[in-house]
Amino acid sequence: MSNHRILWIFNHTSLRKFEVPTLIQMGYEVYCPKIYDVEYGDLSASIDYKFDSSLTIPDDVLEVLNETNFYHNLSCELLHIINKYFDIVFCMPLLEPLRSLLQGFQGNIVLHAFGLADDYCYGNVLYEAGGIQLLTLIKRAGNRFWFGETYENISEIEPEVIQRRAIFLPIGLKMDEKNADTWEGGEGRILFVGPKINSNSYYHEVYKNFKEEFGMLPHTISGAQIIPVKDDDTVTGFLSSEQFHYNMTHLAAMYYHSQNPRHLHYHPLEAVLFGMPLVYMAGGMLDYLVGTDFPGRCRTKQEARNKLKRLLKGDKRLIERIRKTQKKLLYPFSDEYCIPYWKEALPLIDQKQESVFNKKKIVIVLPAAYKGGVLDYSIRFTVAIYDEDKKNGNNLDITFAYPSDKQYMNDDCFEPLKERGITLTEYSVLFRDKEWLTKKYKIEGYQPPRIGYSFSDGMCILDDGMSNFENFDFAFVMSDTSPGISPIYWDIPHAVVVHDYIQRYVSDVVSLNANQVKILNQNKADYIIVTSEPTFEDAICYAGHSREKVVLSPILLDVASCKRISKKRKPYFVWPTNISKHKNHIVAMEALARYYNAGGQLQCRITGTFTSYLSYDADLSALSDDRKEYLIQIHELYERFPVLQKKVKVMGNLPKQDYLNLLSGAEFVFHMGYGDNGNASVIDAAGVSVPALVSDYPAMRYIEKFSGVPFKYVNPFNVDDITDALKDMEANHQELRKKIPGIEVLKKVSYEYKAKELYNVVKEMIKV
């Protein structure tokens, strides 16, 4: 066998000492990471360059690998290298690298498992870290995935999908043989290993219990402490190797507490090697490995105390009995025992995999019957991905899914998709409860023990009448809304686009329940896509997502060119809006009234969805109560300020071309809303060289930064400021107009130009 390579993503020192040389001896080349994250309590990690010499990969590739942190998301570029040079990857149950590998590595993946506390299983860890999507990926990986367990009883409690891929890779211990049997005794203290007392709740508990149960015996507690333990002289903290060696050779005995059936610490075995008498509790891993017939084994704490007391007194008979028999405890960790299993397992793992990745199937989902901005965004998103993918070798099979709704019956809004031959799928919504999901998981073989809070009130299933998108590789959901009152359930990895967190800034626009559903949809997603820095900040600060999960992607602007109409009878400005409260009509209209009363000349023309209701003579009877209540307040302004009736003209929702024509004849655009993700009509306006007077809030500042179009800002809560700004714009809009970049420059921020950037974002999520 030549040039079969293993990427071994661990930095654990004693693990490396056994596994890497064993693999090399078996004929593999093995790469070990040079950069690692120390979790705040990880005390046993290190770096070793020595095994690089086993590698026959080019130096520049080795250099790249040596600069990579493999404990995070692995980029497409890196996966490309791994695919090219490696056949097997050994890794930990860490969400990001494991997900990247399952999505993008063509070879064999060994999830190496060392056992967890009590009945906690790896299925659980994976589910909590990556949701059901991660288990789906494991299931789909089929025989590319292996659950490399170091003790054969670990998989006993795992879900079926993991259990059936279990392979026994026993953990060998390479101990320094020159230490063997060097124990002399003589110090009247027992040794207890209790690291991380103040930084890990498990060890804190272990420490407390030890103190309570054995504290009366003279003792020393060793183990590294990252937060010092005050007022306990028995806790040693970090020890030099000499001190460590002294303890292991001179202290009377070691006590080992763990009764964990699926995990064993290193130190009791070390004591056995040194020949130090080991007193340990029954019911733990040692029972499972070597049986129960050992004099150091104790069924009760009382028994352990008695034995320890005898050892402290120097009871020679007991000392010798324990020392003589306990050697057998080391056998399951010896080369003699372990290596045959590895020799048997590796050929099974190391199968040449057919290229499993053809085209990746992705679905872009419109999660509710949108009409305005979100629909436009979704179409542009799909078109941009499709066009860019074509340029990049056609890796994707794209479907666009939309809800069954009568507004899409005759609409030609999907025309750009149809033109490109993108599959369109209509779905309806089903509601399912928690019991259904539990059963589904059991049937699938996932059996996670708890479904948790997210779906406790049920869930929406998007039903396309076929497989409900379960056969896709990835879903892009175009907003965080649900089509119902519960979050959407997804089996597959998915990203959710979050346009804004307006619920934070404008009370009442999103109900409490709707907000909850939004956040649940976000929480369950693999990635959150945002299109502005302020929304990015909110995704972190408000929703509490980790920075790794949130991805900033470009705004998808449509920069339409249209000739500017220069002649007009009555000069006007355009107010593009809708009837949502955050558009700030009350303040804006009061400012308008003051502006006109002070001799303002420009007419105001309102356009946008549902804006016909803003007309002073509109019939509101068709509206819901809370909408009506708000609009009545606006209508009252017409009564209070009759000048508005004359000067404000409502154009309603206009077809695109008419809207552009309207814009192109305007002196400026007026946008007084706030709290959302910004208003793109200011860019439509810039396309026809029309400047904008806008509210000062972070999203608009970001649009200015993104597009290079300068705006005039005003405080949206201050009527006087707005009035003054209107007057100022009337007089000076020409100056601002001059600063608007030309159409050729503007085009560079259009979605067609930003497609590549978006595609790169998407690519990293699906790993193509």
Added chain:
Amino acid sequence: MSSLKVGIFLNYGPKTDLTREGLGRYTGTLINGIVENKNVVTIACPKGLKKNVEKLIEEFHIDKNKVLYVTTSHIPPIWTVYEVLTRERKEKKAKKSIKALIENRIYEMAQSESWFQFVLHGMLIAFLEVIYILFIGVSRPIMKFKRLAGHIFKGVVKKQLLELPDDFIRKLYRLMMRRTGDELVNRINHQQPLDIWYVPALFWPCVNDIKNSPVLINAPDLVTEQFSGQFASLTDEIQTIDCRETIKSGRYFVTYCKYTGKMLFEDQYVSRNKQWTYIYHSNHDLRDDVYISDDIQKKLNAPRNLTDEFCKALIATVRTNLPLIDGKRLANTRYIFYASQFRPNKNIMLLLKAYNNLIRKRFRHERLVFTGNIDNAPEAKQYIEDNNMLGDVVFCTGVNAQQLAALYQRAVLVVNPTLYEGGFPFTFGEGMSVGTPSIMSDIPQVREIISDEGVVKYSLFNPYDINDLEKKMIWALDNADKLYELQAPIYKRLSLRTDKVVAEEYINAFKKIIKTETIKPM
């Protein structure tokens, strides 16, 4: 006088978790300081409180051998009743597990291979059913009785005996505590006299009946009198009356700052026969709870700031009032922090209102995080609901010392809007010790410590002026590093006030009183 025998009087009631209460923690640091100075401490407390005191001793790593106890002879039945009534119920669980057992038996029965097994399982099921029925039979009437008793209590006691049952319960509580207090004083008077008794609170006028040793009483404040309106709807008047009684009949007092001492003993109460002094708080240094030293980071070859990582991990274990923002998510956010009990003088409504403007009008991103249970702040709860701020404001409950340190460490800014305090607020030192600066109310208690106008300008705000708070918050959020630098010299000075230093000041105060007493003509 070499080593002193100091008594500490802690007549707190059931379920008082001293490790969580500010005053309890303060007492902990004091005991620590006294013991470290080679003195012996005797703690007088009700028998039922002893285990909580021991917990405090343990949490402060105090040498148990240097702490003696005087306790009441027994735990009053009403104490136990109170503890039992506030315990969580477990009945539902038991019911569920019996049900599951029966279900399992039925499955086993279905798989029986012989009639013998089948019948055996059948009998087992019948037996379990009987237990289940018995359980229901017993637990239901108990539940019903409880409910009935509740109705009777509410119907009869509430409607016919008293207007406010809460007050009634509080009064019962006080009566119980007066009894335990009297018994403690009686026991103290019958044992060997100590050099001095120290009383950390004003609630127990009975301490003035201690005859065999001088008594130094800590007078934190009479805050209820300052905010009588708000406290009247929160609590009864007895506590305040007791406090006043203690002041009137007491002789030696210590306060946490000059301002409160002057107010209580010079402006309000006739101070003839009284002596008072003030001792500033010790600095609450939280650094040791979470700080991972550079030395250790180097040993671990750590590529990142491990203290920060550790704090994130600690916050991930914090319980919050919002299921959507659990500790794990909170650990990712940027937030403004205020750790405090909810009392009328804490002025949290101003902070909430200013924060509302910060989000809604200034479009800031930071969250607001409190420690404590939102249910204890009904007004705030209402405001948060009315203004749809439920997702923005987080309350962390049951926070332990390490979690508290972590919450401070990860905060961008500490804001303390208090209107009145016994002394300089702890929040400043707690934040600064882990690198987080504070802005705080401009009140005399704060001015005693922060007087440099250059620092005042950015650090203090008028606690009655929302605009001032808003402006200062925004500046501080944008310039947290600068603010930290600005406040660092003050903190440096403050950090010299270790527990040991403050304990020494107390010991000096003790000695002074002992001296006065010994030369006093009998």
